[in-house]
Amino acid sequence: MIGSGKQKGGTSAGGEQSWRELAGPRRSRVNSPQARKRRQSRWFKFFAGFVLLLVVLGGLAWVGSTFKNRQQAIPMAPSSKPIERIIFDTDGVLSDNWLSQTIKLRPGMSMMEADIHALKKSVEADVQVKSASVERVFPSDLRIRVKERVPALRLAIAGADGKRQLRLVARDGVVYDGIGYSKARLKNLPFVQPYRHADGSFFPMRGIEPVAELLELVRSTEPNIFRTWQVVSLEHYSGALDIPGQVIEVRSTIVPRIIFGSSADYGRQLDRLTYIFEYVRKQGNPSIERIDLSLRGSAAVQFSSGRVGTF
C-alpha cells in the first residue's frame, strides 16, 4: 500500500469552467480496436451473466415448484378437489340415472376420498354389468367404464306373488332383470324354456353360449325366419355338450317344433332349414308339424298331414 497523507489545502477544480464540464457527447469519443474488443468482451460477459442468471432463476423456480408439488402431494391428499363430474362409458344400455342410483357419492366428496374399489364393486353388483372399471381423472373427474351382458333370451318366471316376471338370459347363462332395454329389442328375443335339473330347479343355466350362437346366426342370416321364433326350449339340452343326443328345440309361429342338434354344425342345419322352407313354399306351403335337423345324414320333416319327408 502507498501512503494516505492528504494534500494540505484543496486542489480540486470543481465549479465553473472546470475540466469536468468538458464532457462532450459520447459519440465524439475516439474508438480503437482495443476499445471495441473490450466493449465486446464486456457485452459478452453481460450476456453470459444474464443467461446464467436466467438459468439460476429457472432452476430455482423449478426447485420451488417441485418442492411445492411435493408438499401438496402428501398433506393435500385428503383435501384434494371435490368430484365435479362422473364420466360414464358403457357398451350397453345402462343410463346415468341407473349409475347415480347404483353408486352413492356424498355431495362434495373429494377425488381422493372416493374409494374406487368399492365403487367398482357396487357397480358390478348389478348382474347386468359383466365388468366395470373406475378411475380418477384429475383434477376433478371420475370415469366409470362398464361392459354389460348381452341378452340372448327372455325368461318368464312366476314370482312369489304368482305374477309373471320377465328376466333376461345372457350368453353366459346369467339371468338378470334387464334394465334400460327398449321394448322392441326385448320383443325380438325368444323366450327360453330352460332345462330342469334333477332337483327340479332351472338354475344354473348351462350351455347358453352355443344356443346364443345359433340364435345370432339365424338372426343375422335369416332374419325373416328368426322373427318367427318364439320359444327356445332347452328341455332336452342340459348344456353338457359331451353328452350325445341333446337337442335345442325352437317353437316358431310357422313350425311348432324345429329341432337343432346341439353338437352339429349350425350353419349346415340352417341351410337345410331354409331349403325345406323353400321347398315347402314351392309345394304350396303345406302345414308342418315338426322339422328335425339334428339327424346326422338328413333332416326329417313331419307334415301336419302325417307325411314324413326327409331332406
Added chain:
Amino acid sequence: MSQSRVVGAVEIGTSKVTVLLGEIVGDSGLNIIGHSSCFSKGVKKGVITDLKAASDCVHAAIMTAEQNAKTRVDEVYLAQTGSHLRGNFNVGTTNVGSSDSIVRQADIEQATEDAKRRKLTDERTYIHHIQNPFSIDGQPVENPLSKKGERLQVGYWSVHGDSQIVSDSLRVIRGIDLDVSDMIISSIASGAVLLEESEKDNGALVVDIGGGTTDFVLYRKGYIVLTGVVPVGGDHVTNDLSIGLRVGRKSAEESKLKNGRAYYKSGDREQKVWLYGDMTIGDREYPLAAITKIIEARISEIFDIIKDQLVEADLLVPADIASGIILTGGCSRLDGIDEAARRSLGLEARQSEGPQDVSPELRVPEYSTALGLLHYALTGQEDAQQSAKPAGIWNRLGSILNI
C-alpha cells in the same frame, strides 16, 4: 466486509504511456495490482497531436494492465501535462460578516468563491484550484473558522489548460468506456507521493523531467504555491546528442544513458568513450566532453527556465525551500543531474526515491506520476465539489450497456 474498487492511473507522456492499476480497499489503503507501459504515439511535448494513434496506444496499455491484474478498471485518474498549462495566483477577500467579528463558514466560502471567481477565456479550462493559507487581517492562519478578525483573505493557485487539449485527453479515456474521476497535473501528482509532509512544510521543489516536458511544483509551508511546465525534456537531450554526435536517435539515447552526465567536468576532454561499446563496425571513440557539454547545455536550459519562473514569482528563497530540489521523471536518472540542478538553482538537490512500500520495479522515477495519481485516488482532493457519479446498480448497468 469492506468494498473495493479498481482505479487506473494513466499518464500519457511524450515518450511513454504508463498505466497503474490500484485496488482501493475501503478508504484506508491501496494495493497496486497491475501495471503496463508502452511507447507513446501521437503525443508531442505532452500534447496529443494524433487522437487515433494516441487512443490505440493508451487503450492497449490499459487493457494490458487489466489483463495483468485480471480485473477491470472502474475509474481513471488522469495526469495532465504540456506547455498549455498555466497558473495564476488569485486572492479572495471578504469582510467578516458578523458584528462580533468571528469568522463563520459563510465568510470562508465567500472568500474562496471570490478567489476562484476569475473568468477564463472560452478556450481555457481550470484543472486545479490549489488553496493557499488563509489570513485574517494579514496574519496567516491554518483554519480561520471561529477566529476573530475583520478581513479574511485566501489565495488560490489556479492551474488551467487549453480546453481542446484537455478535452482530447478525456476523449481518449472515454474511448474505452471509462470515465475520468479526476485530473491532476503531473508535477502535483509526483510531489504528492515523493514528499513527506515535513518536506512540504519546509519547502521543496519537485522537478519531473519527462521525455517531452519538465513539470515542476513548488511547496512552501506545506502549500503548493507554484506549478509550471517547461516544454523541454529528456527527448530534447537525446535529439541534441543525435545532431551533435551525428548518430541516430537510438544510438544517442544509448550513449546518453551509458556515458551521459548532466554537467561537464574538466577531465571529460581527455576521457574517451566508445559510441556503442561493442566494437562493431562503425563504433568509434568520442571524447566524453562531447557528450557532457551537449547534455549540460540542455539540462541547464531546463533549470534556468525554472529558475526564471521562480524568480519572476519571487519564490526563489532558499530558506523557504529548505528541503531542496527533488528530481524525478525518466530523465532524472541521468548521472549528475542533481549537481546540475544545484548549480543552476543554488539549492540542494537529490534524485527521488520512490515510496518504500511499493515493489522495486515501480520504485523508479518513471512511475512517480502514476503513483501520485493513485495517491490522489486514495486520498482525494479536498474541497472536491463534484465527484464521480455514484456507482449504483443503474449507473453500473448503464456503464455496461454503454448508455
